[in-house]
Amino acid sequence: MNLQVTPKKMEGVERLLQVEVPAEEVARAEEKAARRYASSARLPGFRPGKAPPAMIRQRYGDAIRAEAVESLIQEAYKKVVADSEVKLAAQPHVHDVKFAVGEPLTFELHLEVQPDVVLARTQGFRVTRTERPVTDDMAQEQLDSMREHHATWTPVEEKPVEQDMVTVELATADEDGSIPEGKEYRLGLGGGQAIPGIEELIMSLRPGETAEKPVRWPDDFPDESQRSATKVVRVTLRDVKRKSLPDLDDALARAVGEFESVEALRAAVRTDLEAEAKREADAEVRQKIMDEIIGANPFEVPPSWVNHMITAYSEAYQVSEAEREQFASRFRQMAERQVRRDLVVDLLAERESLTATEGEIDDHVAALADRRGMDVGKLYASLQKAGRLKELERGITEDKVFTWLLSQNVVE
Numbered sequence: 001m002n003l004q005v006t007p008k009k010m011e012g013v014e015r016l017l018q019v020e021v022p023a024e025e026v027a028r029a030e031e032k033a034a035r036r037y038a039s040s041a042r043l044p045g046f047r048p049g050k051a052p053p054a055m056i057r058q059r060y061g062d063a064i065r066a067e068a069v070e071s072l073i074q075e076a077y078k079k080v081v082a083d084s085e086v087k088l089a090a091q092p093h094v095h096d097v098k099f100a101v102g103e104p105l106t107f108e109l110h111l112e113v114q115p116d117v118v119l120a121r122t123q124g125f126r127v128t129r130t131e132r133p134v135t136d137d138m139a140q141e142q143l144d145s146m147r148e149h150h151a152t153w154t155p156v157e158e159k160p161v162e163q164d165m166v167t168v169e170l171a172t173a174d175e176d177g178s179i180p181e182g183k184e185y186r187l188g189l190g191g192g193q194a195i196p197g198i199e200e201l202i203m204s205l206r207p208g209e210t211a212e213k214p215v216r217w218p219d220d221f222p223d224e225s226q227r228s229a230t231k232v233v234r235v236t237l238r239d240v241k242r243k244s245l246p247d248l249d250d251a252l253a254r255a256v257g258e259f260e261s262v263e264a265l266r267a268a269v270r271t272d273l274e275a276e277a278k279r280e281a282d283a284e285v286r287q288k289i290m291d292e293i294i295g296a297n298p299f300e301v302p303p304s305w306v307n308h309m310i311t312a313y314s315e316a317y318q319v320s321e322a323e324r325e326q327f328a329s330r331f332r333q334m335a336e337r338q339v340r341r342d343l344v345v346d347l348l349a350e351r352e353s354l355t356a357t358e359g360e361i362d363d364h365v366a367a368l369a370d371r372r373g374m375d376v377g378k379l380y381a382s383l384q385k386a387g388r389l390k391e392l393e394r395g396i397t398e399d400k401v402f403t404w405l406l407s408q409n410v411v412e
Contacts, residue, residue: 001025003076005083008108013089013115013300017080021072021105029068037064069099077109087114090304112302117347121296123408127288131281134273142269143248146256153241160203162190165241168202173232179212182234195221198233205237285411286402293405294340301339309335348401356396361389364396 002022009016037060057064077092089112097107153165160166166189171182187193189203197215205211212234221227246252253265310328313335319327349355362380369379383389 013302015111017109023104026105029072033064033067089114089302115299117299119297125292126410128412129285139270147245151243151245156242160240167238169236171234201235210236305339306336345401349397354400356393
């Protein structure tokens with residue numbers, strides 16, 4: 001195929017080409033499409049494949065031209081990509097297609113190519129490591145959280161107070177002043193689940209009592225149409241439950257994790273917090289070193305890769321369709337950084353022969369099985385079935401890459 005290709009943008013990871021297919025190539029493609037239609041077309045008064053070409057073109061002209069244009073675009077962009085010898089990062093896009101009878105076919109071809117990452121400098125950086133000490137208050141906060149988790153809820157016949165759990169039947173007057181049948185809700189008071197005026201009305205009642213009162217909606221209510229509105233609200237309080245926290249004693253320690261005493265539980269909590277502080281400090285060092293490397297070795301990343309990362313995270317966080325655009329705007333910079341980080345890790349793993357080996361993966365699975373008290377073969381099969389082996393391999397590779405980087409740089 002003879003093509004005229006005019007570069008419009010050839011720098012970076014995004015390329016834009018103007019492609020022109022000569023009119024004679026277009027005519028041949030149309031003729032080929034017309035013959036295909038003629039071989040199977042059924043027209044009244046003619047056997048299949050015997051209708052005159054002029055009638056075929058008259059009847060199926062638009063479809064023939066569309067098929068010809070589509071086939072030419074596919075053939076043309078494959079030839080352009082092959083001739084340019086680039087590594088595509090995503091499927092090419094075709095824009096601004098122009099075609100008229102007897103004229104050349106023209107279109108713009110938008111390509112995203114894989115970046116040429118050259119890590120000229122990966123050594124000689126100096127970063128600081130900050131490990132935040134675990135305080136008694138932090139340990140106590142964790143212990144208090146355990147008490148909250150093991151709290152019990154006891155019915156009371158008193159007026160509810162903040163932090164009580166209540167079951168209410170709630171109804172709001174319609175525009176004509178009538179109050180419909182109420183709906184049942186379960187609310188934790190003081191947690192912002194109900195507007196303040198309704199919580200005040202609930203806390204004025206004892207179980208079994210009903211009250212009606214005008215309630216003013218807050219000025220910052222999410223639904224703008226309801227802001228500052230005053231409506232009559234009817235509340236029936238069905239029941240009240242009050243939270244009771246267990247004592248921080250040996251009994252709680254045994255319930256939490258079969259610890260012999262509360263002191264043993266306290267020591268375990270501190271050990272866990274110290275291990276978490278160390279992991280956070282290690283992660284921060286990794287991030288600082290990676291930031292230094294990316295800053296010293298700038299490179300572009302394909303927008304499609306960034307968009308793919310944003311989509312993956314939005315699905316993982318279960319972001320609704322209505323919030324996807326806002327999420328993408330907030331997360332784009334972080335997603336772009338993650339793409340750069342992954343590219344650097346991949347390149348260093350290949351360049352320095354740091355990719356996880358089968359033996360290292362087997363050893364990791366064996367150690368994991370030993371900690372869990374499982375059969376190694378069963379755990380391996382389970383990880384393979386769940387698609388977790390690639391994730392495990394990636395983790396080992398990243399650990400090796402960052403161990404190598406730490407040996408090449410200074411951590412203070």
